[in-house]
Amino acid sequence: MSVTEAKILPKSFSTERAQRALELARQTLQIEADAILALKSRMSDDAAEPLARAVDVLLECKGRVVVSGIGKSGHIGRKIAATFASTGTPALFMHPAEAAHGDLGMVTPGDVFIAISNSGETAELMAIVPIIKRMGAYLIAMTGNDESSLARLSAIHLNVGVAKEACTLNLAPTASTTATLAMGDALAVSLLDARGFLEEDFARSHPGGALGRRLLTHVRDVMRTGDAIPAVKPDVSLSAALMEITRKGMAMTAVIDDDNRPIGVFTDGDLRRLLERGEDFTTSSIADVMHRGPRTINPDQLAVDAVQLMEEFRINQVLVADAQGKLVGALHIHDLTRAKVI
Structure with a gap:
């Protein structure tokens, strides 16, 4: 012993x-x-x-x-x-x-x-x-x-x-x-x-449990809305877009057109890659460096669908667009963690 x-x-x-x-x-x-x-x-x-x-x-x-x-x-x-x-x-x-x-x-x-x-x-x-x-x-x-x-x-x-x-x-x-x-x-x-x-019925009886949160929590319940959404127009400078990223604290910004539809996204990861290439921040516009065709999700979808989307495309943020394709929210993986969806 x-x-x-x-x-x-x-x-x-x-x-x-x-x-x-x-x-x-x-x-x-x-x-x-x-x-x-x-x-x-x-x-x-x-x-x-x-x-x-x-x-x-x-x-x-x-x-x-x-x-x-x-x-x-x-x-x-x-x-x-x-x-x-x-x-x-x-x-x-x-x-x-x-x-x-x-x-x-x-x-x-x-x-x-x-x-x-x-x-x-x-x-x-x-x-x-x-x-x-x-x-x-x-x-x-x-x-x-x-x-x-x-x-x-x-x-x-x-x-x-x-x-x-x-x-x-x-x-x-x-x-x-x-x-x-x-x-x-x-x-x-x-x-x-x-x-x-069914699972959905079980979840309604267990809203405080992990299954309940997974099956009852929708994207609209956890997404960031209004002024909390980082968004800029495509003609703004890269430096101005970086200020928007810093202010909103989501490590990214959406790029929207005049109808408030997301046409691009720019993330902290994109910024690191630009630094490695030695990009000139004073002359570049966000339209020159953004990713076009960003991933979006509908606010009525389950939050677990957002998790699957993030895992599939190895991203930490996703934009939320309504049925008309207009930007209504933004979601970070940390939002899902705080909501105990993951």
Whole structure:
């Protein structure tokens, strides 16, 4: 053992303990993997009928999906509800104890109620299930026991039973919660496919995420406009164009005609090449040295399209022109970085 490792490891560290921890970690992962594979193996055509029916019911739901469970099942239920909501199925989580003290008012006859309990006998759930049924909400149960009270009361029962828990005492919910979570994901994925849910739909539910920014941010949202656009007429001197580049801080300037259409562009890179050639700045006009036919992009295009354009042509700036070809903005790669599009 190195001196550095000795400083990091606790005094009670032992090789035997580390080996035992590694052995139990592998065992836990194997048991939980086996639990999910067992769910898959039970998903024959006949056994898959409850899942298919559940997908149909959830797809036709006119209200919301209400997911409920207590303890570890409650934690899994929260995640399932969140996954539904983010993939096009309006959903919420309801704590069964709170439901019995007023939150049942959130349930309507058009809702689908998903009750989660490994034993299928959870008292808090069983206390509200009869009321849920009387209210006209459709009941789907996820339990580990086909013969449980909750399974018998439900319209659809999804069996998520496991052979054993990963806990060495076979007590703490481990493999059972993993299996339940996997079943919830299977429902959500089947639902989003049935809905025709697309990347654009996902982005609208995740505007703060990277995908949301990529699919919802348009060029007009991040481009520079008005006086911030560097632009000069073709008859100005090269030195005057350089002053415009310096003032606007985009390392380039557009060259526009009398109708405000971009006919050229001049960048810092062009300037360096002129210096290498020994160009006379006092006599040259910008029209003599500009690049004609500059790359442009429409303000209604996605910002990621601007990124692709810059990468394709190895440029750091792009001009923004409207449908009439008039200059309405300018975009620097730094603008896209600040907007977290890249």
